[in-house]
Amino acid sequence: xxxxxxxxxxxxxxxxxxxxxxxxxxxxxxxxxxxxxxxxxxxxxxxxxxxxxxxxxxxxxxxxxxxxxxxxxxxxxxxxxxxxxxxxxxxxxxxxxxxxxxxxxxxxxxx
Amino acid sequence: xxxxxxxxxxxxxxxxxxxxxxxxxxxxxxxxxxxxxxxxxxxxxxxxxxxxxxxxxxxxxxxxxxxxxxxxxxxxxxxxxxxxxxxxxxxxxxxxxxxxxxxxxxxxxxxxxx
Numbered sequence: 001x002x003x004x005x006x007x008x009x010x011x012x013x014x015x016x017x018x019x020x021x022x023x024x025x026x027x028x029x030x031x032x033x034x035x036x037x038x039x040x041x042x043x044x045x046x047x048x049x050x051x052x053x054x055x056x057x058x059x060x061x062x063x064x065x066x067x068x069x070x071x072x073x074x075x076x077x078x079x080x081x082x083x084x085x086x087x088x089x090x091x092x093x094x095x096x097x098x099x100x101x102x103x104x105x106x107x108x109x110x111x
Numbered sequence: 112x113x114x115x116x117x118x119x120x121x122x123x124x125x126x127x128x129x130x131x132x133x134x135x136x137x138x139x140x141x142x143x144x145x146x147x148x149x150x151x152x153x154x155x156x157x158x159x160x161x162x163x164x165x166x167x168x169x170x171x172x173x174x175x176x177x178x179x180x181x182x183x184x185x186x187x188x189x190x191x192x193x194x195x196x197x198x199x200x201x202x203x204x205x206x207x208x209x210x211x212x213x214x215x216x217x218x219x220x221x222x223x224x225x
């Protein structure tokens with residue numbers, strides 16, 4: 001699986017968009033980008049995933065650059081409950097599809 | 112609640128004792144995973160099952176650790192002769208057999224070895 005690089009921490013004002021970047025410059029053609037988050041003392045929670053096209057669901061949007069070497073997770077209207085560690089993971093589908101977590105980005109949403 | 116269930120949620124034990132954790136996955140999911148998470152780190156993969164077959168084990172899974180999924184439903188993770196370094200959160204996850212299906216995690220079982 002390709003290595004990912006994320007900033008260790010970010011702050012965001014409540015109600016504003018939170019844009020979380022992820023670099024994955026060694027991604028290969030069949031690898032997907034997944035985002036999970038982990039709220040304190042809970043198990044990780046799936047957010048979204050994509051291959052090359054931008055994706056949107058009820059939680060977030062995923063923007064993947066055309067060369068696929070980086071991506072951004074967008075929480076359009078962050079709330080205090082979005083305070084969590086956000087993990088960007090690159091993996092190929094099939095097989096075990098186990099996830100290799102890094103240390104993620106600690107997002108703190110403040111009033 | 113039809114999510115992934117883990118028991119016990121917390122376990123305190125003395126060094127040298129054996130402990131067992133149980134995971135009940137989402138019923139239609141045929142893949143089940145165990146992860147370990149220590150403070151400040153992301154979860155680390157330990158092992159996974161497809162139905163009752165254990166298909167991959169991490170080098171982190173020493174011979175003191177054993178995992179089973181006897182009927183392809185619930186799974187157990189046993190740690191024998193616990194050491195203080197085993198103190199961690201043990202997370203279970205499951206997913207359906209689709210190639211890009213996401214993992215659904217349980218709340219975890221926190222182990223403290225004194």
